Amino acid sequence: MNQNKSNPFKHLKEDFPASIVVFFVALPLCLGIALASGAPLFSGLIAGIVGGILVGSLSGSQIGVSGPAAGLAAIVLTAIGTLGGYENFLLAVVLGGVIQIVFGFLKAGVIGYYFPSSVIKGMLTGIGIIIILKQIPHFFGYDETPGGFTFFGMDETGNVAEIFQAINFISPGSALIAIIGLAILLLWDKVLSKKGKIFQLIQGPLVAVVVGILYFALTEGDEVWGIASKNLVSVPIPEDFQSFIGQFQFPNFAGITQADIWITAFTIALVASLETLLCVEATDKLDPRKRVTPTNRELLAQGTGNVVSGLIGGLPITQVIVRSSANIQSGGRTKMSAIIHGFLLLISVILIPKLLNKIPLSVLASILLIVGYKLAKPALFKTMYQLGWKQFVPFIVTVLGIVFTDLLVGIGLGLGVGIIVILLKSYQNSHFLHMEDKSNGKHRIKMTLAEEVTFFNKGAILKELDSLPRDTYLEIDVRKTRFLDNDIIEILEDFSEKAVNRHIDVKLISERGEVENPESYIEFFKLKSKSA
Template sequence: MNAFSKQTLPGDIRGGVVSFLVAVPLCLGIALASGVPLFSGIIAGIVGGLVVGIFSRSALSISGPEAGLIVVVLAAVNSLPSFEAVLLATCLAGVLQIGFGLLKAGTVSHFFPSAVIKGMLAAIGLILIFKQLPHLVGYDADSAEGFSLFQPDGFDIVGQLRSALQQFNGAACLISLLSLGILLLWEVPSLKRFSFFRTVPAALLVVTLGILVNSYLLPADVALHGDHLVRLPVPESVGAFFSLFTLPDFGEWTNPQVYASALSIALVASLEALLAVEATDELDPLKRKTPPNRELVAQGIGNIASGLVGGMPLTSVIVRSSVSINAGGRTRVAALVHGTMLLVSVLALPTVLNQIPWAALASILLVTGYKLARPVVFRQQFEAGLNKFLPFVTTVAAILLTDLLTGILIGMVVGVFFILRETYRKAHHTQVYRVDGEERIRIRMGEYVSFLNKASVASMLKDIPDEAVVEIDSSRSTYIDSDVMHLLSHFEANARQRNIRIIRVTAEYKVLLKEPVSPEKIRS
């Protein structure tokens, strides 16, 4: 259900509007933290909604500047001679991403265990919660909502909370309490039967109420201003508006560092996009799947377009996507609404948007974070067993302590360990039973037996006593590595010397080694 539908349109509009409200400060904050012009973040948000929204086949993903790209963009800014050269690297990164998609590199996303994906979502939820706490009490100096508790500038969440408590702001607290109250009220199931609660998005009401309370109900000396409000560039003329757009410096195409920066941006943006759409598909109520190779192509087109008009690199953003889903977004129309609203806002509504208090937006993000990291998610993973819970909780802890990509890689290492352990343990199963008074040892081979199982199979065959009757059942196996097959053949070759009788069972036939068994006996 990716196409336009009258049934999904109201929810898509709500999702697009709410994600737009969240995107405005995030676009500005991430651009600020990346060392690029603030408006380049807005441009990337517009392109991510409109261009990627058109070419992507993801039903729910919304693209734009993302905090995971801050490090690589900062590195590009520091290593290249100008911002225009960074734009050229962004365009080249898009070309590389299209190449990745055409080469079918998107299938790498299928190798990430579900426990790691769920751990990534839960960690992002926790970080969203932690990083909104200073904004709720009026500390708004750090506007980049990163995916790490430890900022590149060393000013971590503990320091932010300490500063927030020292600069406690009563107006921000009042707006936060009202906003959280509305958001929680909208979650009450019994109120869903009223059309007002179904049609009016809580986030839009929160933002509107925040503006009204701060601008008209609070005294001027108490009301929030400056850093406590969204700060969007306000062009004073048509010429000033177009001056905010920048063209790449194509003269830098001979600079090797441009290509190195492009490769870094392409790799990080591609991996983040694949993980984001995988995680977004997990949140999809309709459980649709995004074609990963097509997504890489769409992201590449988006980065080329963004770089050509002065936008910073972009990728799929989990925060905006999850906010849209929570607000009712169900198709790509939500992404298109999101991009259109960003474009309209910078043209016609910058002064209105600049009245939105950070406290109201922080409340929306805090509730979104809670929905991603609900206690029930941790309980479900725990009940699924250690092979699911440990990769999940390791991913959560690693992301909290490092950054998004490093945390995912650490979680992957733990996840692969448990996969290898399960593969090792389930390579074969040994059972002793009796047939007509005769004791037999049945060795049932697993569905997939790789070279990693060679040691366990060799140890098991070595422990079989002399003069035993051994049934080797590979009827359920779809693959047995040649090294393991060599072990079995060697065991059979030496079985006569140990007076061991072997029965081979496969999906096609059953034979007693050196002694054929009739079809009638097999059926019996």
């Protein structure tokens, strides 16, 4: 790590090719998310540039890539309409960034660690499925919304019906170059990348895009095999430097006293922070070198990025799993990959917007299909199923929730199911009951309490105690118990009175010895609870 800091270009041979892949993934996503958000197209590119260069430089993540996030599009779309204009919304973005910086100083980055692994894997898989589904129309040339790389729930066209409509509106040229692009990607990944260093330096996605541009140039004007303008990338083309500067917009600071702007700012800060922390958790799991991202530093970096993005007219920024996973899968080693991709976005927008507008969306769709498949491999479903229902149910609920609603709802559903599973496990694991043969005419039963027994365990323990038959000799073993909730002590206190009437003898086994007097063992429980 120290070497990487002293020489940021040490792994440039891996980072530069990866940055090109991330650039080609990020470009259509920046445009699509801006469209889905009801914001100017240029605002998505601003967010991508700031997320790459500024956030990439400040972040502690070596492989995470930041930019405009699909999960925030619905919030942005609503906010622009309700706040009275885009300039007021930009103010909310700036304030949201300030709030994120405060979160970072308050060390709120630990929140992401409280999400179960099954939910994180479900999030990755759900996003992978959405990527695949949403690229199918573009793959076949059905692009009613130019550049519209959208996700479910973002607009009226973003649903499964669009996929089936694509069958009736297939563009032969788009479909052909998409198939060729997919073949190039598979050939590069499975065969050529193992043949020599040149095939590792020049990545398959770059070759596919170049072939796509050449195909468009050769077939331009052909009514059957040509590619219509709506099926191409659409980057704003400034006529001169003045018109380029004119694309930037600035916040309306006069609205800083409006309560609804502050509410939107806090919503953006909370959702963007949560998405970032979940993405950090996911990318750290995907990182082959298993590096750990400092989460509080990440919140500070993201907050700074949102302040700058909002100040110059950009969309809110988060760390994004699609671009991050593309970076990892393309061999990115350090944060230079994310930074270079930001510069590539900036340079391309300034110098070659006309060339970018010759890239077929179907070729970009073929690239994203591979990314989506790697996130949602069928083998993962089998693995999660084999781990048991306690892992599989939160996983599949998260996947279905994300696919059929949106990212945050899906994560919330998965987390809710995960909490229910934890409560159920806590209910089941509060104690162990051992039945022994009758001795002296009494049932001999030993109950061993778990290390921590809380009010979640009330039902299970109460059920066991109430079901004990008359004339029972009960041993309660608390030698491993470190915490006893007061609710459990009250249950045991009540049971000590019932036990006398049911001819149940109780003996307490603790690290201090054995106690058979009910008043003594209840007093012991109370002391144990206080000491914990």
